[in-house]
């Protein structure tokens with residue numbers, strides 16, 4: 001297999017330049033790759049391996065060990081459900097059940113059409129609106145099942161994922 005070209009990885013090469021050979025420095029490199037591309041691809045792993053001399057299999061082991069890293073790209077739309085304490089006690093489970101019913105995916109999954117990914121987060125920083133979700137960074141609060149369904153259906157409609165028959 002040919003080595004990935006360095007110019008393909010410019011955005012996170014900045015972090016690679018800072019690499020000092022310490023094992024702990026691998027995590028910031030992987031975070032940088034994920035922040036740049038949305039996930040840690042095989043190409044990125046090969047590139048990091050090439051630069052650092054750490055075997056790709058070892059890097060892959062680190063990526064799969066830490067829950068913070070993804071090995072697949074996120075969907076076009078990202079739904080985050082807050083599972084912090086305030087949201088938990090105010091109905092995050094009901095919100096999750098509704099989102100799960102609408103999208104047919106669970107946490108850390110992406111719909112088959114690539115339109116939606118679902119993530120769980122600890123606290124979105126707006127606890128007074130609990131329970132809260134964000135869709136592509138936009139906050140929706142004080143949700144119950146009906147409101148959640150409305151939000152997700154609107155996003156599905158925008159994504160073209162709802163058939164005409166359902167809209168009518």
Ligand code: FES
Pocket residue numbers: 082083084085086087088122123124125126127128130132
């Ligand atoms: S606990 Fe959900 S926003 Fe803080």
